[in-house]
Amino acid sequence: MRRRLINSTLAVVLVVIAVFGISLVIVETRTITSSAQDRIESEALRLVGMVEASVLERKPIDAHALAEQLDMGGYARITVPGQPPVEVGDRIPDSVIRGTAKGEQGETVVVEESRSTVTREVGRTLAVVGAVALLAVVAAVLLAVRQANRLASPLTDLAETAERLGSGDPRPRHKRYGVPELDRVADVLDSSAERIGRMLTAERRLAADASHQLRTPLTALSMRLEEITVTDDLETVREEATIALTQVERLTDVVERLLTNSRDPRTGSAVPFDLDEVVKQQVEEWRPAYRSAGRAIVRSGKTGMRAVGTPGAVSQVLATLVENALMHGGGTVALRTRVIGNQAVLEVTDEGPGVPPDLGNRIFERAISGRNSTGIGLAVARDLAEADGGRLELLQTQPPVFALFLSRTAPERPAPEQTVR
Structure with a gap:
């Protein structure tokens, strides 16, 4: 592309130089020739004036004086009626420029000058025009190279960006070139890179979440x-x-x-469901694992509550909390249900060392873990809770108390608090 841009620019410049250069040479040649002709005729008029003065004074024509008035290298022939012709200077054998003037007494003066004088002047003009044309060509080449680099280099960068996107590197470059069209392409590529990056992140996140959950x-x-x-x-x-x-x-x-x-993490399918059934299911499902570890899992608090959410998602959140308590906690794990305003609260606590103080609520961030785990489970659990309009929080670090807040519906029947082991 660079070569095509340089060649096209150079071709345009050469055409312009040829058109205007030839026109300028023709005009200058005619101007030089016309100027030389006018000068020869002026000399002829001047000489005829001197000859006419000598004739009127009845003096012989002074060829020496006429020679002093004639330009060097010129030739003049004076003809006076009744007198022999007088020649001043040497005859010019090659092509000449001739000027003729006649006086009132019949005198005739013919002045000649070699055309080589005009040729030399035209040659100097051609040399000047050629030098200017050469400078114009050099300047055109330099400008063409600069412009070609300005246009080709961004295209090369954009091609590399597109290649990087195709190879799985979606980092936007945020590089602009000062050319509106190229900057528009760069904007589109950067936007595509950001979208591809989000898609790849979502895919990796899905794979990690799926493997963990x-x-x-x-x-x-x-x-x-x-x-x-x-x-x-x-x-x-x-x-x-x-x-x-x-x-x-x-x-x-x-x-x-x-x-x-x-x-879409905000998409939920929340419905009213029996919270007791979810808690009971998790307790029964995890009791063998806790029994094998020599620990216990119990439930307590208010029963007969109905909450708004997705039962599967709530079960998954609760399973994540119970599994973390089994892996990282200690002692008895308690699942407590209570009511705060119009919200049903499901708490999971154990008797272990708890969450390190330097983590706090950062424990819900991805890749954050205090016990050499993946750091994915709690992040996914919070996303699942928020998708149904609930929230998952760390109420207390030592001993750890995690709480799942869900919107509550009116209970079908009141029931007293109880503890089941």
Whole structure:
């Protein structure tokens, strides 16, 4: 592209120089020739005046005086009626410029000058025009190279940016070139880079969230299937199969929720549901794991509450809190339900060391963890809670108290607080 730009610019300049240069040479040649002709005729008039004065005074024509008035290298021939012709200077053998003047007494003066004088003058003019044309060509080449670099370099940069986008590097360059059209292309590429970056981030986030959030349901499902394989009791098989189907439904709900949140984290499908059922399900599901670890999981607080949310999402949030308490906490894990205004609050606490003070609410940020874990679970749990209009907060760091706030509907029937172990 650079070569084409340089060649096209140079071609335009050469055409302009040729047109105007030839025109200038023609005009200057005619001007020089006309000027030389006028000068020769002026000399002839001057000489005829001197000859006429000598004739009127009846003096002989002084050739020496006429020679002093004649330009060097010139030739003059004076003709006076009744007198022999007088020649001043040497005859010019080659092409000449001739000027003739006649006096009132019949005198005739013919002045000649070699045309080489005009040729030399035209040559000097041609040299000047050629030098100017050469300078113009050099300047045109330099400007063409500069302009070509100004246009080609941005295009090269834009091509590299597009190639980087294609290779999976979506970082915008935010580089502009001072050319509106190229800057527009750069704007579009930067916008595309930002969109691609967001898409890649969402995909990586979905993959990380899916691997983390599906781990617990798959583990529980695997345990149920193992129970089925080792028992011969048909009733036990049916019970475990029913639980396994419930866990499969939960697993399907988790996948759908992750896909929905990856497209739009604000999208929720909140409905009124029985909060007790979700709490009971989680307690029963996690009790074997806690029993194996020599720990206990209990529930307490107000019962008979209905909340607004997605049961699968609430179960997943609660499972994340219970699993974190199992992995990082200590002692008994308690699930407490209570009411604050028009909100149902589900708290999860344990007797472990709690959350390091330097983390605080940063524990909900991705890749933030105080116990060498992935740092994804709590971030996903908060996203799931917020998608249904709720919120997940850390109320207390030591001992740790996590609280899930959900909108509450009126309970179907009041019930006293109880503790189930």
